[in-house]
Amino acid sequence: MTDTTDHPFLKMHGLGNDFVVVDVRRSGFVLTPAMARAIADRRTGLGCDQVVVIETARSGLSDAWMSLWNADGSVTSACGNATRCVAWLLMQQAGSDHAVIETKAGLLDAEMRGDKLVAVDMGPARLDWREIPLAKPVDTLHMGIGIGSLTDPVGVSMGNPHAVFFVDDVAAIDLAALGPVLEHHDLFPERANIEVAQVLAPDRIRMRVWERGTGITSACGTGACATLVAAARRGLTARKADVVLDGGVLTIEWLPDDHVMMTGPVALVAEGRLHSSLLS
Numbered sequence: 001m002t003d004t005t006d007h008p009f010l011k012m013h014g015l016g017n018d019f020v021v022v023d024v025r026r027s028g029f030v031l032t033p034a035m036a037r038a039i040a041d042r043r044t045g046l047g048c049d050q051v052v053v054i055e056t057a058r059s060g061l062s063d064a065w066m067s068l069w070n071a072d073g074s075v076t077s078a079c080g081n082a083t084r085c086v087a088w089l090l091m092q093q094a095g096s097d098h099a100v101i102e103t104k105a106g107l108l109d110a111e112m113r114g115d116k117l118v119a120v121d122m123g124p125a126r127l128d129w130r131e132i133p134l135a136k137p138v139d140t141l142h143m144g145i146g147i148g149s150l151t152d153p154v155g156v157s158m159g160n161p162h163a164v165f166f167v168d169d170v171a172a173i174d175l176a177a178l179g180p181v182l183e184h185h186d187l188f189p190e191r192a193n194i195e196v197a198q199v200l201a202p203d204r205i206r207m208r209v210w211e212r213g214t215g216i217t218s219a220c221g222t223g224a225c226a227t228l229v230a231a232a233r234r235g236l237t238a239r240k241a242d243v244v245l246d247g248g249v250l251t252i253e254w255l256p257d258d259h260v261m262m263t264g265p266v267a268l269v270a271e272g273r274l275h276s277s278l279l280s
């Protein structure tokens, strides 16, 4: 093996939403957008939906800081599936069944709930138009925009922006065509993650996602949280439901204090060292 760096990585995923996880707590290594794009590239890099960087905690209140990069090199404040993966790693390292992760979106409390099963308090759902953010004052329960069969979404921030469209049949939606147009809609100054959701029962929702900065993924944890909150706000479901994604199921509960609990699996599938060609 030649020209590898001293930067080990792990490949992890939550329901197929996959991550390259780099722990820089000892190296102090700083990732750039170009490096994130190079690592995430599925042909010329390692391939992943998000690059996740574990950094030294910035306050005395957490076990570590987590930075998140989409495949296009953009930074995001929240990622539910990555939070479960990093929480699992931190809990393994500490021999604990509890971890606190600090992100741009705030402190996230996580607990081990079984073998590779992690629950995270994803913080409060934010519902004001300024918090999502939207470009102008709009009722986030009926945002009024749409294209084709996708109309009148619900806006929710889980630390990142989501627009949830309710439909009769998620399989019939051409998400690859409609997702990028809606992600870049004028209403979303920071772009948005786009969910299409079909209510199957008061405690079960089928959801597919077009992620900001990445495209279609097999699962989105914050998207599942946003979808449950949107469905409950519209009176379509209870405040707890299983959200069925392409990659599997997350259990989501919107608690009376507005915090959203997410429970789901994590997987560790590979480890290695980053080659210097990805880091220039």
Ligand SMILES: N[C@@H](CCC[C@H](N)C(=O)O)C(=O)O
Pocket: 017, 049, 050, 070, 075, 076, 077, 078, 079, 080, 081, 082, 160, 161, 193, 211, 212, 213, 214, 217, 219, 220, 221, 222, 223
């Ligand atoms: N896959 C994630 C969300 C990742 C960030 C998103 N693409 C954004 O830009 O906000 C999840 O599991 O929540």
